[in-house]
Amino acid sequence: MTEGNLNTVRPEPVEGLRQAQPERTRGTLYGVSLGPGDPGLITRRAWALLERADTVWTYPVRSLRKESYVLDIALRAGLTPPARHQSLLFPMTHDVEKLARHWLKAAETVRDLLATGQDVLFLVEGDASTYASFCYLARVLRELDSAAQIDIVPGVTSFNAACARLQMPLSEQDDTIAIVPAAYGIAAVEKMLDDFDTLVLMKVKPLLDDLIDLLARRGLLAHSRFIEKAGSPEERIVHDVAALKGSKVNYLSLLLVKNPERERGEMIRGCRKKTTVELEEETQK
Numbered sequence: 001m002t003e004g005n006l007n008t009v010r011p012e013p014v015e016g017l018r019q020a021q022p023e024r025t026r027g028t029l030y031g032v033s034l035g036p037g038d039p040g041l042i043t044r045r046a047w048a049l050l051e052r053a054d055t056v057w058t059y060p061v062r063s064l065r066k067e068s069y070v071l072d073i074a075l076r077a078g079l080t081p082p083a084r085h086q087s088l089l090f091p092m093t094h095d096v097e098k099l100a101r102h103w104l105k106a107a108e109t110v111r112d113l114l115a116t117g118q119d120v121l122f123l124v125e126g127d128a129s130t131y132a133s134f135c136y137l138a139r140v141l142r143e144l145d146s147a148a149q150i151d152i153v154p155g156v157t158s159f160n161a162a163c164a165r166l167q168m169p170l171s172e173q174d175d176t177i178a179i180v181p182a183a184y185g186i187a188a189v190e191k192m193l194d195d196f197d198t199l200v201l202m203k204v205k206p207l208l209d210d211l212i213d214l215l216a217r218r219g220l221l222a223h224s225r226f227i228e229k230a231g232s233p234e235e236r237i238v239h240d241v242a243a244l245k246g247s248k249v250n251y252l253s254l255l256l257v258k259n260p261e262r263e264r265g266e267m268i269r270g271c272r273k274k275t276t277v278e279l280e281e282e283t284q285k
């Protein structure tokens, strides 16, 4: 194929109808997933973006005094932050107004950076579409600017990495899986035990003791595992979950629970039976 074949002929714009060009093209916001802690789980696509020196890195912190967990993943990977990089405050609070204020402030900061024409990377721990502050940031940015360009680089979630570290399948054959923030409470979690073969319990910190009591009552302690800061140098794996009773755990921790005794309903297997008409049509072909 010659080069000419690749060129598209564009009509000359009619003077006066020429569209007003923006003075500077706005940048794109990238939600860049870095996986839950092991730099080896950063995808090639994320890596290519993170190597670019012409971007601005942003990353969430829960308090201005705290280090950023996700920035540490990038630094441990041997990556160098670009000249401009800054934290965005996403506080841990249930105060809806306070949260909305901080999401707005973060989105305004990103909007102003994008207006300078630079691409902005928002570094995400785990996967950017899974319980991530990136979801709020992207939503509020779209509210501020419906034309904002947003791109998401998917990544490894904490629970996928946890299953690998624990050598525990997330699902086999016809297993059902529920991924639930434990904050729904013990009654809700107990109900789910009847419907799901695997429960991934996220954000377990405030309810851990109650969850341990539930697992003991349901005879599931032997089928449960705890993991904290999966993939990071501070990773902690606990097989004897009952031993955690009364102890303080990190926010970045989860429980994987299998329910091998779950009663399953009837399942439809194999192919649908063909009707007589369909069989006749087949023989006529």
Ligand SMILES: C[S@@+](CC[C@H](N)C(=O)[O-])C[C@H]1O[C@@H](n2cnc3c(N)ncnc32)[C@H](O)[C@@H]1O
Binding pocket: 036, 037, 125, 126, 127, 128, 130, 131, 132, 133, 156, 157, 158, 159, 162, 201, 202, 203, 204, 227, 228, 229, 230, 231, 232, 251, 252, 253, 254
């Ligand atoms: C705001 S969510 C972030 C989820 C993350 N985007 C993901 O893809 O897994 C935070 C919760 O995810 C789980 N989590 C995140 N990172 C983890 C890690 N490295 N080890 C264990 N659990 C983790 C914990 O349950 C934590 O409370």
